[in-house]
Amino acid sequence: MTDTSSTEIAVVRGEMQPWSDATGPRRPAGGPVLAALLDDLLPHASHALVLGPHDGDLVAAVAARSARVTVLLRSVSDATELRAAVDAPNLRVVAGALDGLVEQGDTGFDVVLAADGLDRVLGYDSPEWDWPRRAAATAGLAAPGAVVVVGLTNEFALTDLLDGRPAHQRHGDDEWRPLHDDPARPASPRQFRDALAASGLDVTALYAAFDTAGSTHTLLDTDAAAAGRPGHPAARLTVRGLEAAAAAQPLLAPVAMGADAAARAGLLGAVAPGWLAVCGVRAAHTAYAAVGPRRVLSADLSGDRWRVAVAGADAPAGTELQPVDETAELPDSESVERLLWRLAAAEDVPGFRRVAARLGDWVRDGADGLLVVLDDTGVDGDGFARGLLAWRGAAPASPAERLAAAWHRFHDRLVGGHHRHPWPPWQTREDLVTVWLAMCGEQADAAVLDRGRRLADALAEAADAPAGGGTDVRTALADAEDARVRAVELAGHVAGLERTLRFRDQQLKVRENRLRALRAELRAFKGSKAGQFAEVIRKAAVIRDPKRVARAVKRRLR
Structure with missing residues (x-):
C-alpha cells in the first residue's frame, strides 16, 4: 500500500482516475433513513470498514462511534474529497478496488458497511469477480461476530419493469460496474x-x-412486506417508497397499480428496487421511512398492531399543515379509502353511506384533531384509527373542514386513478364533495369547500411523492383514447349542428322568397285603382275631427 501525503489518502491496486462515483445519477448511499438504521444497529467498534461510496455525513457518524475507520473508494478524486470533507482524526481513506484491499491483508474489521452494494468496488484492472466472489471477499474482511451491512440492487424491481426507457438508456458511462450479465x-x-x-x-x-x-427513502422488513396486502400499512409504505424511487423516470404504468398486484401475490418484498441485509446484530425496527427532509418514521409490527414513532425536526410542509410526532398504535388493517373504493366499484351506495356516516361521527368525536387522510386511515373494528403519517392544520380546522379535505383528496385519487363509481360524470368535484359531506352529516358552504381544498392540496404536497417522471404511458394512452372518443362525440355533435344549420338556411330561404313575393304583390296592389281607393279609405278612416279637416280644406282651397 502506498501513502500519498499530498492528498492524505492511501492507494491500493485498482484505483480509478479520473473517475467519480459521487456525480452520476446514483449518488453515494446515505440519507437520514439509513443514518437512523445504522444509529440503531452499529455498536462502538474498534475498527470499522466502509466499503464503496457513502455519504460524508454517514462516514462521520460511523467514525464517531469507532476507534478507527477505513473507507475504501475506487476513485482517487472521491477519496480526496471525502478526506477533505470529513474532519475525523481516526479516519483513513483508501483509493482502490476490493481486490487490492484484500491483497493488502487488512482483515479483522468488527463493522463492515457496504450499504451501497458491491457493484462499485472493483476497478478497470480488477479481476472479473462475480457477485458471490465479491461477497466472499467482503465476508473475509470481517472479524468473527462482526456487524456487516450489505446492499444489493434488484434487477426484478417494479420500477425497472415499468421503466419507459430502453435498456441502453438506463445506464451510462458514469455508472460503470463489472459483469452487468452475472x-x-x-x-x-x-x-x-x-x-x-x-x-x-x-x-x-x-x-x-x-x-x-x-x-x-424507505426500509421495510421483507417478511412484513410479503405479508402486506393492498391498503395495509406495509403496502402503503411500499407504495410511498416505489413512487419516490420512480419519481424521476418515465413509466409505462403507475407503480401503485403494480404494487397492488404484487401485494395480492405476496411479492412486495421481491419487487423492491433493492435490499439491505444486516448480519451479526438484530434489527431495531420493522420499518423506517422518510417524512420530509429531516424527519424519519420508525414502525414496529407486533401481531396485528403497528407502533409508529417519528423522530427529527422539520418545518411544516406548508402554511396549512403542522406535522404530528406523537407515538401511536394502529391496526394492521386496510385503509378507509380502499374500503370505499370497493363499495363504489360495486355501486353499493347504501354501504358507502354507512361508512361515511361512521367516519363523520369519528371526526366529530375528536379523532385527536387530526386531518383525515382516507388512504392512510385504517379501519379499526367499527371505528377508525390514524395512519402512519399524521398532520394537523396550522390553524384550527372544524370537523366539516377536515372532512372536506378528506373528500377532496378522495375525489382526486378516485377520478385520477380511473376507479369505477356510481355517480354521474357530469357532477363536478364540488358537487360530489358536497354529497359525501352530507353523508357524513355535515353541510358544505363555499368557505368550507375552499378551506378543504387548500388542506387537501397541502396534504398532497406533503404526503405524495413528487411527479418528476411525467405522465406514464398507460395513462397517456388512456387519455388519448378518451380524447379520441371525445373527438368522435364532438364530431357527431358538429355534424348535427351542421344539419340543423342547413335546415335553418333552407327555412330562411323559403321565408326570403315568400317575403319577396309579398312585397311584389303589395307594390302591384298599390299601383292599381283598388289600391288607390283603399289608400283614400285608410286616410279617411283616421279622421277624428271632421270640422278641423274642413277648415284645413278651406285654407288649401284659398
Whole structure:
C-alpha cells in the first residue's frame, strides 16, 4: 500500500482516475433513513470498514462511534474529497478496488458497511469477480461476530419493469460496474440471504430498500412486506417508497397499480428496487421511512398492531399543515379509502353511506384533531384509527373542514386513478364533495369547500411523492383514447349542428322568397285603382275631427 501525503489518502491496486462515483445519477448511499438504521444497529467498534461510496455525513457518524475507520473508494478524486470533507482524526481513506484491499491483508474489521452494494468496488484492472466472489471477499474482511451491512440492487424491481426507457438508456458511462450479465447474482430475497450465508454471513434482518438516487427513502422488513396486502400499512409504505424511487423516470404504468398486484401475490418484498441485509446484530425496527427532509418514521409490527414513532425536526410542509410526532398504535388493517373504493366499484351506495356516516361521527368525536387522510386511515373494528403519517392544520380546522379535505383528496385519487363509481360524470368535484359531506352529516358552504381544498392540496404536497417522471404511458394512452372518443362525440355533435344549420338556411330561404313575393304583390296592389281607393279609405278612416279637416280644406282651397 502506498501513502500519498499530498492528498492524505492511501492507494491500493485498482484505483480509478479520473473517475467519480459521487456525480452520476446514483449518488453515494446515505440519507437520514439509513443514518437512523445504522444509529440503531452499529455498536462502538474498534475498527470499522466502509466499503464503496457513502455519504460524508454517514462516514462521520460511523467514525464517531469507532476507534478507527477505513473507507475504501475506487476513485482517487472521491477519496480526496471525502478526506477533505470529513474532519475525523481516526479516519483513513483508501483509493482502490476490493481486490487490492484484500491483497493488502487488512482483515479483522468488527463493522463492515457496504450499504451501497458491491457493484462499485472493483476497478478497470480488477479481476472479473462475480457477485458471490465479491461477497466472499467482503465476508473475509470481517472479524468473527462482526456487524456487516450489505446492499444489493434488484434487477426484478417494479420500477425497472415499468421503466419507459430502453435498456441502453438506463445506464451510462458514469455508472460503470463489472459483469452487468452475472448469472450468479442474487435476484430475490431468498437468493440474497442464501448467497450471504454461503459466504459465511448470518443474515439477521433483511430489508426491502427504496431509494431516490442513492438516498434511502424507505426500509421495510421483507417478511412484513410479503405479508402486506393492498391498503395495509406495509403496502402503503411500499407504495410511498416505489413512487419516490420512480419519481424521476418515465413509466409505462403507475407503480401503485403494480404494487397492488404484487401485494395480492405476496411479492412486495421481491419487487423492491433493492435490499439491505444486516448480519451479526438484530434489527431495531420493522420499518423506517422518510417524512420530509429531516424527519424519519420508525414502525414496529407486533401481531396485528403497528407502533409508529417519528423522530427529527422539520418545518411544516406548508402554511396549512403542522406535522404530528406523537407515538401511536394502529391496526394492521386496510385503509378507509380502499374500503370505499370497493363499495363504489360495486355501486353499493347504501354501504358507502354507512361508512361515511361512521367516519363523520369519528371526526366529530375528536379523532385527536387530526386531518383525515382516507388512504392512510385504517379501519379499526367499527371505528377508525390514524395512519402512519399524521398532520394537523396550522390553524384550527372544524370537523366539516377536515372532512372536506378528506373528500377532496378522495375525489382526486378516485377520478385520477380511473376507479369505477356510481355517480354521474357530469357532477363536478364540488358537487360530489358536497354529497359525501352530507353523508357524513355535515353541510358544505363555499368557505368550507375552499378551506378543504387548500388542506387537501397541502396534504398532497406533503404526503405524495413528487411527479418528476411525467405522465406514464398507460395513462397517456388512456387519455388519448378518451380524447379520441371525445373527438368522435364532438364530431357527431358538429355534424348535427351542421344539419340543423342547413335546415335553418333552407327555412330562411323559403321565408326570403315568400317575403319577396309579398312585397311584389303589395307594390302591384298599390299601383292599381283598388289600391288607390283603399289608400283614400285608410286616410279617411283616421279622421277624428271632421270640422278641423274642413277648415284645413278651406285654407288649401284659398
